[in-house]
Amino acid sequence: MIVDMHTHLCDRDGVAKPFWDGWAEVSALRVNRPLEKVQRRLPELWDISGDMIVKDMDAAGINKSVLLAIDWGLARHLGDLKLSVEEINKVYADAVKNHPQRLIAFAGIDPRRNDAARLVEKFLKELGMKGVKFHTAAGFYPNDRVCYPIYEKALEYGVPILLHTGEVLKPLHFKYCQPIYVQKVAMDFPDLPIILAHAGGCWYPEAVAICANATNVYLDLSVWQARFLRPLNFYRALRTLLDSVSWQRVLFGSDYPFLKLLINQERWVKAFTEIPDSVKEQRIRFTDEEMAGITGGNAVRLLGLAE
Ligand SMILES: [Zn+2]
Numbered sequence: 517m518i519v520d521m522h523t524h525l526c527d528r529d530g531v532a533k534p535f536w537d538g539w540a541e542v543s544a545l546r547v548n549r550p551l552e553k554v555q556r557r558l559p560e561l562w563d564i565s566g567d568m569i570v571k572d573m574d575a576a577g578i579n580k581s582v583l584l585a586i587d588w589g590l591a592r593h594l595g596d597l598k599l600s601v602e603e604i605n606k607v608y609a610d611a612v613k614n615h616p617q618r619l620i621a622f623a624g625i626d627p628r629r630n631d632a633a634r635l636v637e638k639f640l641k642e643l644g645m646k647g648v649k650f651h652t653a654a655g656f657y658p659n660d661r662v663c664y665p666i667y668e669k670a671l672e673y674g675v676p677i678l679l680h681t682g683e684v685l686k687p688l689h690f691k692y693c694q695p696i697y698v699q700k701v702a703m704d705f706p707d708l709p710i711i712l713a714h715a716g717g718c719w720y721p722e723a724v725a726i727c728a729n730a731t732n733v734y735l736d737l738s739v740w741q742a743r744f745l746r747p748l749n750f751y752r753a754l755r756t757l758l759d760s761v762s763w764q765r766v767l768f769g770s771d772y773p774f775l776k777l778l779i780n781q782e783r784w785v786k787a788f789t790e791i792p793d794s795v796k797e798q799r800i801r802f803t804d805e806e807m808a809g810i811t812g813g814n815a816v817r818l819l820g821l822a823e
Contacts, residue, residue, distance in 0.1 A: 519578070520573070520580070520769055521582050521678075522736045523581045523769075525564045525566065527563070539558075542686075547778065564611065565610075569772060572772070580619070581618065584622045585608040587604060587625050588654055589601050591626075591653070601625065601629065605624060605643060624649045625639070625649075627660075633666060647677065648677045650666075659700050667701065677711070681717060682713070694719055696722055699729075711733075713738060714737075715740070720757075725760075728760055736769035737768055748798060748800075750787070751798075755802070764809055766809070789807065
């Protein structure tokens with residue numbers, strides 16, 4: 517079974533205009549294309565029904581995807597959002613209703629909301645969400661005491677928490693997203709599965725060190741598509757990662773749909789299921805057991821999915 521641990525639903529209104537401006541600017545720079553051309557393709561990323569992601573999952577052979585709701589409501593630097601936190605989470609729950617066999621949703625919440633713990637409980641209980649996502653770039657640190665009631669709630673419901681780690685697009689701030697701030701949380705909640713999204717991104721060695729020291733910390737490989745643009749570098753980095761932490765706590769992810777114009781889902785899955793001979797010739801080797809775990813087995817265990 518192939519499970520994508522890190523995906524989103526997007527439309528024009530789900531995140532505010534400054535986010536899309538930043539996304540288009542960085543993407544244009546990365547792929548060396550005119551900004552207007554990238555901006556014109558933005559609507560190709562937009563669908564909140566879940567139909568588009570399922571179609572792309574079919575093409576790529578992905579069985580299940582975890583949709584992560586994001587609560588940007590208190591991130592003032594992103595401008596005003598049109599949807600409330602309840603509405604955003606409902607969009608995600610509705611997509612799961614449309615495709616119950618294929619999609620799973622995590623609740624998105626900013627823990628600084630007055631009724632954050634009550635809301636999370638409501639999303640888990642009433643909307644059937646299976647985990648919690650924090651996007652700390654909204655303006656809080658994961659080791660801030662304000663987050664602790666949510667960690668306790670996740671523990672109570674037996675669901676994991678996924679935290680963004682690594683760089684973010686402007687106008688968001690990097691500083692809240694350094695993995696180091698998760699280390700104490702992992703010690704304070706040894707029974708809470710904590711997923712560091714993007715395996716720490718630009719702070720990847722830091723995330724790896726934290727994961728190696730705490731058996732409840734997992735790493736997802738979303739956005740590593742950017743590394744895969746130079747395949748040998750990508751496989752070397754992945755091998756190093758797997759030599760440092762248990763493969764049972766490394767999870768395939770894409771951050772769909774943000775990178776689909778760069779590398780589509782099909783190509784990204786094949787990076788794990790069809791390793792090129794040129795990589796083997798470099799004596800960079802992966803076992804079938806490692807790859808089966810990363811692409812799905814580990815997520816199946818973590819989320820308690822039926823195989
Ligand atoms: Zn993401």
